Amino acid sequence: MTRMLIIGPPGSGKGTQAERISERLGVVAISTGDIFRANVKGETPLGIEAKKYMDAGDFVPDSVTNNMVRDRLGQSDVENGFLLDGYPRTTAQVDYLDQILAEGEQELDVVLQLTADDEELVTRLLGRAKETGRSDDNEAVIRHRLDLYHEQTEAVVAKYAERGILTQVDGIGGIDEVTDRVLTAIESAKAV
Ligand code: B4P
Numbered sequence: 001m002t003r004m005l006i007i008g009p010p011g012s013g014k015g016t017q018a019e020r021i022s023e024r025l026g027v028v029a030i031s032t033g034d035i036f037r038a039n040v041k042g043e044t045p046l047g048i049e050a051k052k053y054m055d056a057g058d059f060v061p062d063s064v065t066n067n068m069v070r071d072r073l074g075q076s077d078v079e080n081g082f083l084l085d086g087y088p089r090t091t092a093q094v095d096y097l098d099q100i101l102a103e104g105e106q107e108l109d110v111v112l113q114l115t116a117d118d119e120e121l122v123t124r125l126l127g128r129a130k131e132t133g134r135s136d137d138n139e140a141v142i143r144h145r146l147d148l149y150h151e152q153t154e155a156v157v158a159k160y161a162e163r164g165i166l167t168q169v170d171g172i173g174g175i176d177e178v179t180d181r182v183l184t185a186i187e188s189a190k191a192v
Contacts, residue, residue, distance in 0.1 A: 002027050002081040002190070003106060005088075007157055008114030009149040010142065011121035011128070012171045013178055017114065018085040020179045021186070027081040030072055032065060034085075057141035059089060059148060066096045073100055089153045094160075110189040111160040112182065114171035118146050165189070 002025055008014045015031055022029035036054060039047030046064065053060045069087055072078075088094045101107060122142055129137035136145070160166040167189045169181050 002083070002110070002186070003101075003108050004082075004110040004112060004186070005084045005108060005160075006112045006114065007153065007160075008171060009116065009118070009121055009153075010145045011125040012114040012116045013175070014085050014114060016175060017179060017182050018083055021083055021182060024183060025081075025083075025186070027083050028077050029083045029085055030069075030078075030087075031085040032069065032087040035068060035072065036060060055135050055141070057136055057144040057148070059152070062090060062092050062096070066093065069093075069097070070100055073104075088156055089148075091152075091155050091159060094156055108160075108165060110186055111157075111166050112185060112189075113157050113166060113168045114178075114182075115168055116171040120172060121146060 004021075004027075006014050006018050006021070015033070018029040018031060021027070036047070036050040040051045040054070041047070046068065049064060050060045059065075065087065069084075073082070084097075088097050122139065125137050125142045126139065128134065136142075157166065167185045169178070169185050171178055173181075
């Protein structure tokens with residue numbers, strides 16, 4: 001049983017590594033960004049609301065995001081653990097997640113932070129823009145998303161560091177190399 005978070009700036013490889021961790025550890029990976037994108041594609045009311053914020057690189061309001069996560073964590077496939085990718089991104093979301101977990105008498109085992117410097121991240125995301133044409137991968141929006149990470153999500157990381165459950169992994173290097181580092185870090189964190 002593993003309940004964990006993966007946190008990192010945009011382009012640090014969260015989604016990429018989450019998929020691999022999920023396969024290796026057999027836990028379901030839940031990406032708030034992917035849930036939003038699926039809703040945008042399906043033109044659901046949630047997607048129409050979220051798109052306004054995502055295209056500008058802003059956070060979707062907590063009132064929308066928190067309820068969506070609560071619903072997702074209530075589903076039966078998370079019984080054997082989960083890996084949350086992209087949530088929490090604000091300290092208010094940390095408090096909300098604490099509440100959800102406390103209600104289920106659950107705790108997080110590991111919080112993994114992927115690190116990389118901003119210029120490498122901008123280069124990666126501009127590369128992805130050419131391949132996928134994601135509407136929030138243009139330079140001005142990417143830089144805004146990075147600013148938000150520094151302004152708001154680093155405080156989230158600090159909270160988990162204070163609780164002693166944070167593990168940092170260098171996200172620079174080949175994808176396989178980073179996966180090896182991530183899996184080693186999770187094993188050592190769980191062994192503590
Ligand atoms: P996300 O989908 O989480 O977008 P992201 O931060 O860009 O991460 P992503 O997972 O896509 O990228 P990755 O690091 O894997 O969120 C999108 C938007 O949704 C947000 O801006 C916000 O509007 C909204 N949202 C989501 N969660 C929210 C929340 N909790 N609260 C409010 N709003 C929320 O990087 C992938 C790229 O890097 C790929 O191109 C990959 O090939 C490349 N890459 C990965 N590892 C690499 C490596 N080692 N070397 C080279 N390239 C690598």
